[in-house]
Amino acid sequence: MAVSFKVNRPITIDQFTRLLESSTLGERRPIHDRECMEGMISNSNLIVSAWDGALLVGIARSVTDFHYACYLSDLAVHKSYQKSGIGKRLQSLTQEQLGPLCKLILIAAPAANSYYGQIGYTHNDRCWVLEPGVTIGN
Structure with a gap:
């Protein structure tokens, strides 16, 4: 498995x-x-992104200002490639693109919740989510 990593390489919807x-x-x-x-x-x-030849095997998809906050909205690794360090490498490469004061922020999938603390993230219980269709009240 010779996985290569790319920053902002075009990815198709498929x-x-x-x-x-x-x-x-x-x-x-x-x-x-x-x-x-x-x-x-x-x-x-x-x-x-992480690639095995032409096959997309991992992605860290973010929205960021590059200076203060980076929301890592998707971190996915193909099941056949998991537990090989690809996810950690995707996060490290994301972090390398950011300024020195920029925080990496994510919402963990339920099955991965304990993973992030083990690799250096701190837990923050102050996150709030407004679901689609819910109107902001008074």
Whole structure:
């Protein structure tokens, strides 16, 4: 397995969707909504990807200002490539693209919740989520 890593290499919607389907992340993403998937890729301003030849085997998809905050919205590794260090490398390469004061922020998938503390993240219980269709009240 000779995996190469790329920063902001173009990724097709089909490649992205297939990767999410082949990882546990596909269960929590709108993989059947092509327009949404297109928006997710085209509006991300930092994408670090892992490739085995022409096969996309990992992705760290982020939205960031590069100076203060980077929201790592998708971290996915193909099931056949998990536990080989690809996820850690994707996060490290993402971090390398950011300024020295920029924080990497993510919402952990339930099965991965304990993983992040083991690799250096600190837990923050102050996150709030406003679901689609919910109107902000008084």
